[in-house]
Amino acid sequence: MRTKHEKYLLELTALPTATGREQSVIAWVERWARRRKTVDLSRDRFGNLLLKRIGARSRKPIFFTAHMDHPAFVVVEQLGPRSLIAEFRGGVDDPYFVGSRVRLHSGEQDSRPGRVTRLDPPTKPGTDKRVLIELTKPADAKPGDILTWHLPAPRITRSRLRAPACDDLAGVAAAIAAFEQLNKIHSKQTAPDPPSSSGSPGSPDVRVLLTRAEEVGFIGAIAACKSGIIPKAARLVALETSKTFPDSPIGAGPIVRVGDRTSSFDPDLTYRISQIAQHIQQQDPAFHWQRKLMPGGTCEATAFQTLGFTATCLCLPLGNYHNMNADTASIDSEIISLSDYHSLIRLLIQVGRSLDDRAASPPLKDRLDRLFAQRRSLLR
Ligand SMILES: [Zn+2]
Incomplete structure (x- = not known):
């Protein structure tokens, strides 16, 4: 059991x-x-x-x-083949973001690594902070796709x-x-x-x-x-x-x-x-x-x-x-x-x-x- x-x-x-x-x-x-x-x-x-x-x-x-x-990121829009804007839903303190590694989970493709390069505070109450993410390789991301922190498997x-x-x-x-x-x-x-x-x-x-x-x-x-x-x-x-x-x-x-x-x-x-x-x-x-x-x-x-x-x-x-x-x-x-x-x-x-x-x-x-x-x- x-x-x-x-x-x-x-x-x-x-x-x-x-x-x-x-x-x-x-x-x-x-x-x-x-x-x-x-x-x-x-x-x-x-x-x-x-x-x-x-x-x-x-x-x-x-x-x-x-x-x-x-707590994780959700893609808002793709800016270029390797860069995208995502919002972060959940409570993580600001100093943890810029420089941290993330992974994009999009459709059936394997997760794609990337890094947070900028953090913007929420613009009004009831919204989330946003980040700029640079992926290591080009990938297709759709609005709504998830990014998680890049961490080892359980x-x-x-x-x-x-x-x-x-x-x-x-x-x-x-x-x-x-x-x-x-x-x-x-x-x-x-x-x-x-x-x-x-x-x-x-x-x-x-x-x-x-x-x-x-x-x-x-x-x-x-x-x-x-x-x-x-x-x-x-x-x-x-x-x-x-x-x-x-x-x-x-x-x-x-x-x-x-x-x-x-x-x-x-x-x-x-x-x-x-x-x-x-x-x-x-x-x-x-x-x-x-x-x-x-x-x-x-x-x-x-x-x-x-x-x-x-x-x-x-x-x-x-x-x-x-x-x-x-x-x-x-x-x-x-x-x-x-x-x-x-x-x-x-x-x-x-x-x-x-x-x-x-x-x-x-x-x-x-x-x-x-x-x-x-x-x-x-x-x-
Ligand atoms: Zn929680």
């Missing part, structure tokens, strides 16, 4: 993707879904993808969500993954891996879905929502809140990779993220998932997890929560966030820990199985009610 989950990770984090230009990731997910008879793939009118187990129905499904884009060394785009393709990989495992568990249980509010414990209705255009302000997530693809009573667990800090180190386990730079998440859902993580650790002391506010950025859970849904976030500590290596002041591969990734999948599977099991993940209110019942005599 670990081998397969690592294969998903290595394949996905290699794909060239950009905000609004997520086709290669979409094609990967389409191929994956086509090979699985029990999986239904649909999309909303904005192109966000939804994976669902065929026949699953409930009022309160659990959603694992992840975004399919990564590789695993000493239990770390170094890849061009962990954010958030590692989240996509984890969501799909956990979803697949939960479907297997379901198919081993012969009974049909009972018409309960959220499926029976161990046979939950877990869906995967893969969004577009997160890197410029989670536009796809906002769209998903408006498109009707998320049932009102759904519980959303947004999966992210999030900039590591000294108190949230890589390798210390996946993070139950209580909030981000902008807002804090649903207290009850966050508490219940923490309880589930705690329970896994009690059974297996080798399992590590963290509970943190990760203030390095704002994630889609803020969008879901603000627009009326119940949401929280699980994330992986990420090194070289958005390909910025602060030590070398240069563009570099992003880094996550492989054991954090596997532990995230394990936690997601357990969330799927026991979020609706009151004994395994008791609501926070139950705890307060119990405390009050035990101790109210003190107030006499």
